[in-house]
Amino acid sequence: MKKKLLxxxxxxxxxxxxxxxxPVAFKGALIYPITSKPIQNGxxxxxxxxxxxxxxxxxxxxxxxxxxxxxxxxxMPGIVDTHSHLGGPEGGDYSAALNPDARAFDAINPTSDxxxxxxxxxxxxxxxMPGSGHLMSGQTVYVKMRQAKVMEDLIIINEKGLFGGMKMxxxxxPMRGTGGFPATRAKSAAMDRDLFNKAREYKSKIDKAGKDxxxxxxxxxxxxxxxxVLEGKRVVHxxxxxENDILTAIRLIKEFGFRAVLHHVSEGWKVSNEIAxxxxxxxxxxxxxxxxxxxxxxxxxxxxxALSNAGVLTGFHTDDGVTDSRLLIRAAAMGVRAGxxxxxxxxxxxxxxxxxxxxxxxxxxxxxxxxxxxxxxxxDPFSLYTKVEQTWVEGKKRYDITNPADKAFLVGGxxxxxxxxxxxxxxxxxxxx
Amino acid sequence: xxxxxxxxxxxxxxxxxxxSQTAIKAEIIYTVNGATIKNGVVLIKDGKIEMxxxxxxxTIPKNYTVVSSKVVxxxxxxARSVVGLSGALNIxxxxxxxxxxxxxxPELRAIDAYNPEEKLVAYVRDFGVTTMHTGHGIGALxxxxxxVVKTKPGKIDEVTLVPMEMLAMTIGASVEGNFTSPGxxxxxxxxxxxxxxxxxxxxxxQNDKDTAKRPAIDLKYxxxxxxxxxxxxxxxxVNSSNDIMNAIRLAKEFNFKLVIDGAAxxxxxxxxxxxxxxxxxxxxTMSRNAGDMVNMTRESAAILTAANIQVSIETGxxxxxxxxxxxxxxxxxxxxxxxxxxxxxKSITLNPAKLLGIDxxxxxxxxxxxxxxxxxxxxxxEYLTKIxxxxxxxxxxxxx
Numbered sequence: 001m002k003k004k005l006l007x008x009x010x011x012x013x014x015x016x017x018x019x020x021x022x023p024v025a026f027k028g029a030l031i032y033p034i035t036s037k038p039i040q041n042g043x044x045x046x047x048x049x050x051x052x053x054x055x056x057x058x059x060x061x062x063x064x065x066x067x068x069x070x071x072x073x074x075x076m077p078g079i080v081d082t083h084s085h086l087g088g089p090e091g092g093d094y095s096a097a098l099n100p101d102a103r104a105f106d107a108i109n110p111t112s113d114x115x116x117x118x119x120x121x122x123x124x125x126x127x128x129m130p131g132s133g134h135l136m137s138g139q140t141v142y143v144k145m146r147q148a149k150v151m152e153d154l155i156i157i158n159e160k161g162l163f164g165g166m167k168m169x170x171x172x173x174p175m176r177g178t179g180g181f182p183a184t185r186a187k188s189a190a191m192d193r194d195l196f197n198k199a200r201e202y203k204s205k206i207d208k209a210g211k212d213x214x215x216x217x218x219x220x221x222x223x224x225x226x227x228x229v230l231e232g233k234r235v236v237h238x239x240x241x242x243e244n245d246i247l248t249a250i251r252l253i254k255e256f257g258f259r260a261v262l263h264h265v266s267e268g269w270k271v272s273n274e275i276a277x278x279x280x281x282x283x284x285x286x287x288x289x290x291x292x293x294x295x296x297x298x299x300x301x302x303x304x305x306a307l308s309n310a311g312v313l314t315g316f317h318t319d320d321g322v323t324d325s326r327l328l329i330r331a332a333a334m335g336v337r338a339g340x341x342x343x344x345x346x347x348x349x350x351x352x353x354x355x356x357x358x359x360x361x362x363x364x365x366x367x368x369x370x371x372x373x374x375x376x377x378x379x380d381p382f383s384l385y386t387k388v389e390q391t392w393v394e395g396k397k398r399y400d401i402t403n404p405a406d407k408a409f410l411v412g413g414x415x416x417x418x419x420x421x422x423x424x425x426x427x428x429x430x431x432x433x
Numbered sequence: 434x435x436x437x438x439x440x441x442x443x444x445x446x447x448x449x450x451x452x453s454q455t456a457i458k459a460e461i462i463y464t465v466n467g468a469t470i471k472n473g474v475v476l477i478k479d480g481k482i483e484m485x486x487x488x489x490x491x492t493i494p495k496n497y498t499v500v501s502s503k504v505v506x507x508x509x510x511x512a513r514s515v516v517g518l519s520g521a522l523n524i525x526x527x528x529x530x531x532x533x534x535x536x537x538x539p540e541l542r543a544i545d546a547y548n549p550e551e552k553l554v555a556y557v558r559d560f561g562v563t564t565m566h567t568g569h570g571i572g573a574l575x576x577x578x579x580x581v582v583k584t585k586p587g588k589i590d591e592v593t594l595v596p597m598e599m600l601a602m603t604i605g606a607s608v609e610g611n612f613t614s615p616g617x618x619x620x621x622x623x624x625x626x627x628x629x630x631x632x633x634x635x636x637x638x639q640n641d642k643d644t645a646k647r648p649a650i651d652l653k654y655x656x657x658x659x660x661x662x663x664x665x666x667x668x669x670x671v672n673s674s675n676d677i678m679n680a681i682r683l684a685k686e687f688n689f690k691l692v693i694d695g696a697a698x699x700x701x702x703x704x705x706x707x708x709x710x711x712x713x714x715x716x717x718t719m720s721r722n723a724g725d726m727v728n729m730t731r732e733s734a735a736i737l738t739a740a741n742i743q744v745s746i747e748t749g750x751x752x753x754x755x756x757x758x759x760x761x762x763x764x765x766x767x768x769x770x771x772x773x774x775x776x777x778x779k780s781i782t783l784n785p786a787k788l789l790g791i792d793x794x795x796x797x798x799x800x801x802x803x804x805x806x807x808x809x810x811x812x813x814x815e816y817l818t819k820i821x822x823x824x825x826x827x828x829x830x831x832x833x
Contacts, residue, residue, distance in 0.1 A: 117722075287754055287755040288719075288755040288757065288758050288759050288762070289521070289553060289556055289557075289755040289756055289757045289758070289759065290521060290552075290556070290755075290756075291520070291521025291522060291523060291552070291553065291754075291755070291756045292521065292523050292751065292753050292754030292755050292756040293523055293753065293754055294522060294523070294524065296754055297521060297522065321721055321723065322753075322754055324719060324721065327719065330816065333816040333817065334816065336816070336817060337816055337817050337819070382816055382817060383815065383816065383817075384765055384766075384768075384769055384814055384815050384816050385769055385815075387769075410731075411730050411731050411732055411770065412722050412728070412729050412730040412731055412732075413728065413730040413732075414698070414701060414728045414730075415728060416722070416728070416730075417722040417723075417727055417728075
């Protein structure tokens with residue numbers, strides 16, 4: 001287990017070392033560092049995949065720096081999508097309702113052209129979720145939109161030493177009623193609790209064994225990741241819509257003491273104070289109209305405003321293909337249209353998502369020492385007419401709207417998307433729920 | 434006594450029933466069918482636009498209620514929707530847009546299914562849609578008829594503009610998913626051609642001088658006859674290039690009026706579309722690059738408009754979440770992908786009005802047209818602009 005981790009960490013170091021040596025400076029932009037006040041006529045300097053300085057016009061630019069004039073542009077951190085299905089993550093099959101052993105990591109196509117679509121929308125970090133339609137669909141994957149050949153090129157190790165969370169769901173989504181799946185809400189919760197109790201027992205055996213490896217229980221792929229959940233290392237990403245289901249999720253969180261981000265949260269506005277009290281962050285979706293399924297009938301675009309005003313750590317997600325990766329910034333704009341504070345909406349696109357993935361020490365804001373993940377916009381992030389002009393990931397320009405091959409993924413066109421067809425078919429399972 | 438009561442009640446109700454006379458002052462009036470007016474006035478009398486012009490030209494009569502707005506546009510017209518047949522709940526009891534008992538059922542009337550009280554009708558109205566071409570959905574070779582409604586509250590007969598507008602047809606993968614047969618593309622076309630030939634024979638027999646030889650009324654062929662006689666248009670949802678060509682070939686063979694709907698790859702077939710004089714209703718700009726629409730481009734509206742093909746943008750059909758798109762946002766996005774601003778407004782007002790044959794009543798701010806108007810506090814397309822009021826037939830209709 002640890003060896004594997006070191007291997008992954010090794011790979012991410014390789015990438016950083018390979019980044020450009022000369023500093024690159026962007027001058028004259030309106031900069032939203034997110035964790036500090038906006039800077040008019042600001043400068044940001046990156047080198048070796050990291051941000052080395054952010055400041056105003058007086059910031060000293062190293063003499064060997066490659067300088068880009070970004071006057072009239074807006075620079076902000078790369079967008080974090082806390083819930084995506086790009087790349088065909090699959091997850092558990094329908095042989096069981098609880099699939100903690102299934103890893104999206106093993107299924108995703110690292111060369112999916114969906115990732116180029118994500119870059120055109122300014123997304124630099126994704127939480128790719130397996131599923132859905134299960135109580136537990138499997139382990140999620142945190143990825144950076146780097147150039148990739150294999151999955152190891154994409155993953156990002158977080159502050160807890162992991163590169164993913166655990167996807168759970170309640171409400172009607174997992175209620176298939178046959179083949180070992182629950183048919184009711186109470187049965188759903190009972191099955192969850194049963195598994196978590198088993199994981200607790202397993203964990204206590206490991207704890208008792210201490211350093212005596214002879215006393216360790218046999219390895220159990222289903223329970224190992226849940227031990228990480230119980231230890232607070234692996235965050236549960238909990239799909240939930242209705243008020244009662246949200247409160248059920250909170251009840252489970254309290255009983256087993258795990259950390260969870262609530263996802264979608266269509267009726268979050270009804271129980272925003274309860275969510276705030278439980279300290280559960282919310283990753284919300286913005287849809288064009290309520291309904292389409294019973295659980296989303298009371299969806300409200302005021303969700304972002306209601307949750308953030310109640311003090312809930314709030315982020316936005318695409319759930320791509322339910323909504324489009326190219327429209328995540330627009331989703332936040334729709335939140336602002338419905339009353340959300342602009343500053344909070346910018347945080348919701350960046351640092352809040354980073355916090356939800358235990359990645360805020362590396363991404364989510366423009367600060368010295370953080371990864372050089374940023375986007376250059378043609379104007380106000382919340383204007384219809386603004387375009388993402390460039391997307392940079394770890395100091396590398398991964399998307400440039402002036403490059404027709406890149407722009408094609410923003411616009412679409414004949415034979416632009418080739419792998420999408422298959423991946424969307426995979427996603428139909430979710431669409432049916 | 435009874436009569437007296439009735440008269441009194443009638444008198445009491447009169448002020449409420451009668452249309453209020455309203456004057457709307459606005460910084461910008463997008464008439465759509467003429468010059469954009471700065472600092473203008475729209476006078477509304479008895480549900481109709483009485484006058485539109487600059488504030489200098491128009492004196493507002495004393496008894497008119499004056500409302501001020503930054504921007505006024507005509508009410509929006511959704512060129513193709515299923516709202517009202519397809520409800521937000523998305524459960525069998527509120528999904529009337531697709532009957533799967535047979536793949537060809539032109540006799541299914543939209544007026545027998547439309548629910549004016551559907552939650553989504555009010556929802557789209559609050560986003561400025563005042564007229565909607567709705568009806569049977571995609572997914573059958575001929576799914577049924579469509580109709581045109583005003584989105585105002587009221588009984589179905591009160592809100593219906595055109596009870597039978599077009600015949601809704603689909604050629605594409607979705608049909609094969611809904612029926613055991615057709616299961617292939619060639620079979621889809623063969624089945625349509627077979628029924629159209631039968632309809633031609635039916636029409637011929639109807640003209641038989643010997644009335645005894647005339648066929649009994651057949652609802653299916655009655656409906657198809659209307660298409661073949663040119664009384665209604667075929668609204669064929671086709672997205673891939675070969676399916677668009679299939680629709681064009683059918684229109685040529687059976688000489689019917691063709692509206693190409695969806696039209697994801699229409700940008701590849703500009704000459705062919707122009708040659709057959711087909712009209713185009715374009716898929717929502719936010720559609721996904723997937724399935725039959727894998728090759729869609731967000732620049733379609735701009736490309737087609739530049740090629741002098743008039744484009745109407747639709748919200749179309751969604752099977753899941755969200756159950757409907759918002760027409761205004763779809764046109765707005767098309768504008769950011771190269772569609773000229775005023776063409777963006779036309780794509781959801783005058784163009785669909787012409788396509789639906791209702792442009793004498795709606796689609797622009799002109800004297801004599803229905804007073805269907807949308808009031809904004811800024812640029813209608815901008816994300817953070819809000820719709821302040823919606824008027825249909827001279828009455829304030831939005832919740833705002």
